[in-house]
Amino acid sequence: MSLTATYLLPNGMKIPKVGFGTWQSKDGEEAYQAVKTALETGYRHIDTAAIYGNEESVGRAIKDSGIDRADLFVTTKLWDTALTTEDAAVEINESLNKLGLDYVDLYLIHWPNPISSRPHFAQRNERVWRAMEQAVRAGKIRAIGTSNFHARHLEPLLEVAEIKPVVNQIMINPTDQQEEIVAFNQAHNIFTEAYSPLGTGKILSIPELQDIAASYKKSVAQVVLRWSLQKGYLPLPKSVTPARIKENADLFDFELDENDIKTIDGFHGIAGLARNPDENSH
Ligand SMILES: NC(=O)c1ccc[n+]([C@@H]2O[C@H](COP(=O)([O-])OP(=O)(O)OC[C@H]3O[C@@H](n4cnc5c(N)ncnc54)[C@H](OP(=O)(O)O)[C@@H]3O)[C@@H](O)[C@H]2O)c1
Numbered sequence: 001m002s003l004t005a006t007y008l009l010p011n012g013m014k015i016p017k018v019g020f021g022t023w024q025s026k027d028g029e030e031a032y033q034a035v036k037t038a039l040e041t042g043y044r045h046i047d048t049a050a051i052y053g054n055e056e057s058v059g060r061a062i063k064d065s066g067i068d069r070a071d072l073f074v075t076t077k078l079w080d081t082a083l084t085t086e087d088a089a090v091e092i093n094e095s096l097n098k099l100g101l102d103y104v105d106l107y108l109i110h111w112p113n114p115i116s117s118r119p120h121f122a123q124r125n126e127r128v129w130r131a132m133e134q135a136v137r138a139g140k141i142r143a144i145g146t147s148n149f150h151a152r153h154l155e156p157l158l159e160v161a162e163i164k165p166v167v168n169q170i171m172i173n174p175t176d177q178q179e180e181i182v183a184f185n186q187a188h189n190i191f192t193e194a195y196s197p198l199g200t201g202k203i204l205s206i207p208e209l210q211d212i213a214a215s216y217k218k219s220v221a222q223v224v225l226r227w228s229l230q231k232g233y234l235p236l237p238k239s240v241t242p243a244r245i246k247e248n249a250d251l252f253d254f255e256l257d258e259n260d261i262k263t264i265d266g267f268h269g270i271a272g273l274a275r276n277p278d279e280n281s282h
Contacts, residue, residue: 002042018043019193022052045075050077081123086130108144108169209223232255
């Protein structure tokens with residue numbers, strides 16, 4: 001297995017098993033160099049979002065890589081300020097322009113319940129979904145999905161969606177596996193992506209993990225990402241540090257044994273839990 005190994009999405013598309021995260025990678029040189037290094041290292045799946053403010057740099061790195069577009073999987077996301085079908089159509093076009101791409105592989109509603117649409121989140125999500133469906137039909141997006149959605153947000157969307165969501169991207173790492181959402185996704189043929197696989201860095205200081213990592217002669221980050229893959233998740237590690245970008249890709253020459261997987265499963269809550277999307281927004 002390698003960085004080009006893929007999972008199958010419910011609509012038949014292939015998606016590389018490890019994605020490269022770009023949240024908090026600053027627009028300009030930082031995001032550009034990070035994505036450039038990731039692509040040179042062999043990552044073929046890049047995760048960005050309109051709100052990250054770095055789509056132009058991400059797009060420039062993709063273009064300069066010279067990699068065949070068909071060999072890349074690019075995801076971006078619709079931000080909370082888009083409340084209507086028209087808003088979403090404009091935002092989709094803006095993201096494509098910034099990325100310099102004719103299409104993205106995956107486009108997600110970033111947050112299910114923006115403060116400005118409460119308590120009418122279901123209507124808002126239906127409205128923006130219509131623009132996403134139109135963009136699929138127009139060839140601007142290959143697959144559509146959601147992020148941070150719980151069952152209560154997905155249920156009304158599934159009732160009205162003409163094109164079903166194929167991905168729900170949620171926070172998953174050893175300290176919060178969000179099992180209820182994963183089970184709902186599975187029951188509804190929605191693929192789960194695991195964001196913040198390193199707990200935005202907080203996982204790395206758990207002492208027991210350092211012991212496990214030492215026993216495999218691997219880093220804690222590699223052990224946690226390997227755990228994610230062995231659980232069948234799709235981790236999206238982020239780094240702007242070249243050595244870490246490479247380290248986080250070097251996951252395919254070892255296997256965690258079942259006891260260690262169980263130990264890692266037991267770290268629930270140690271490094272924080274996912275936020276409730278009905279109570280928080282960015
Ligand atoms: N849909 C959503 O709402 C949502 C929310 C959060 C994240 N995401 C996606 O998921 C991606 C990853 O999540 P995340 O950004 O929260 O963080 P993460 O990947 O869990 O952790 C990134 C942090 O860990 C550090 N790090 C990375 N590799 C390391 C290594 N090998 N050794 C030591 N430290 C290491 C990074 O530092 P340096 O960068 O300084 O190297 C950074 O501070 C995001 O970038 C984004 O694409 C989506």
